[in-house]
Amino acid sequence: MQKTLLLKQSDIKNFIKMKEVIDVVETAFKAFALRDVQMPAKEYLFFSDGDLRIMPCYVQSKEEAGVKCVSVHPQNPLKQKLPAVMAIIELIDPQTGYPLAVMDGTLITDMRTGAAAGVATKYLAKSDSKVLGIIGAGKQARTQLMALNEVMDIQKARVFCRTCSTRTKFAETASKTYSLDVEAVETPEIAVKNADVVVTTTPSRKPFIKADWISPGTHINAMGADAPTKQELEPELLLKSKIIIDSWAQASHSGEINTPVARKILKRKDIHAKLGDVIVGNATGREGDEITIFDSTGLAVQDVVTAGMIYRQAREKGFGTEFNFLK
Structure with a gap:
């Protein structure tokens, strides 16, 4: 048998x-x-x-x-x-x-979530992206870096989390593992300013990444919000960006967009496309210097x-x- x-x-x-x-x-x-x-x-x-x-x-x-x-x-x-x-x-x-x-x-x-950001970055980031900003320094931040290192030519990475010793250890370990220049920084603003790609991996329920920190042409992988009321990005940042989701049913309920949707700040028409539709050519990806955001909730x-x-x-x-x- x-x-x-x-x-x-x-x-x-x-x-x-x-x-x-x-x-x-x-x-x-x-x-x-x-x-x-x-x-x-x-x-x-x-x-x-x-x-x-x-x-x-x-x-x-x-x-x-x-x-x-x-x-x-x-x-x-x-x-x-x-x-x-x-x-x-x-x-x-x-x-x-x-x-x-x-x-x-x-x-x-851990691995497939990192991989999802890798796929999104492959299709939505500028092809010459070199500077990476990482918010969070836990297990998910590690697999995010692992995946992004496969699809980007990373020249510089900056990492922030609230605990100094944790971000310092992350930077030291990542630098040795991938032979990259990874720096632990003291604020989230320093981590994301002038970055080509940003990844957020926190369980925050208060948006803390501000719109005026993000440069034109930046791609953001918003990975942390995966349950109702979780949110990492200011609504103003979402409103000025091209938003790509994995699934409307999940993202509107528990993704980065869930709170702005519940408060009617964002509507379904404000969502550009699903990532799968960009991949198969049914929707456009990056078209210039717009800010792109991938709202990942994780699909079965x-x-x-x-x-x-x-x-x-x-x-x-x-x-x-x-x-x-x-x-």
């Missing part, structure tokens, strides 16, 4: 590569744009200190299906010595419903296609443990 493959994070770390994740996440955005995907908007359960999100998806042409359960508890690192984000992904055979794999989704979430299709790639590679390379749930 066929058995389910169990994959720990340590198994996946042995062979996952950011370049491959970027490539497969780009196919995910294409599939969504071409309506090749069944994917309800993510559902939330809210707790006192966090939430649980359920994210199912079926990619019809690839015959890949699965669901991710992901929890977000921002206080975990300080209070429980646990990651703020933890996830499990189950892949199933669409023909039979049999569970093909159950795998750690925490690393996959990104998880399923990444998990599918990992499952195939694990089978080929002999990683993981087989288990029979039906025995």
Whole structure:
């Protein structure tokens, strides 16, 4: 009888590569744009200190299906010595419903989120972008830098987070890992001023990136807002920019635009396009020196296609443990 493959994070770390994740996440955005995907908007359960999100998806042409359960508890690192984000992904055979794999989704979430910004930057940033501003210095900031280093010729990166020691350590580690000039700076304004690409990765519920800090031609990956009331960018900045989202259903509910939409500052007509439509040529991307913003909420299709790639590679390379749930 066929058995389910169990994959720990340590198994996946042995062979996952950011370049491959970027490539497969780009196919995910294409599939969504071409309506090749069944994917309800993510559902939330809210707790006192966090939430649980359920994210199912079926990619019809690839015959890949699965669901991710992901929890977000921002206080975990300080209070429980646990990651703020933890996830499990189950892949199933669409023909039979049999569970093909159950795998750690925490690393996959980090990697595919970084990869999404990589894809957006590839299509929306100026081709000669060299200066990167990073807001936040946690796990997601690390995979953002990993992905952006694949699609940009980074000459200079500046990083800010509220804790001096954290941003300093991030800068030192990143400089050594990627042989880049990464500087820890004392304010978010210094981090983003005159940057070609900006990435925000905080759980903020108060907008703090101001419109007058951002230069014409800048591309922003707004990655931090992924639940209702979260917001990192001033509404004035959104109003003067070309906004590209991953999904209206999710972005309007829990993305960077969610609060301005709820307050009727932004309307659907103010959104330029979905990233997938830019990729397949159904919408324009960058057209000059406009400010572009990618509002990323994270799509289940990104998880399923990444998990599918990992499952195939694990089978080929002999990683993981087989288990029979039906025995």
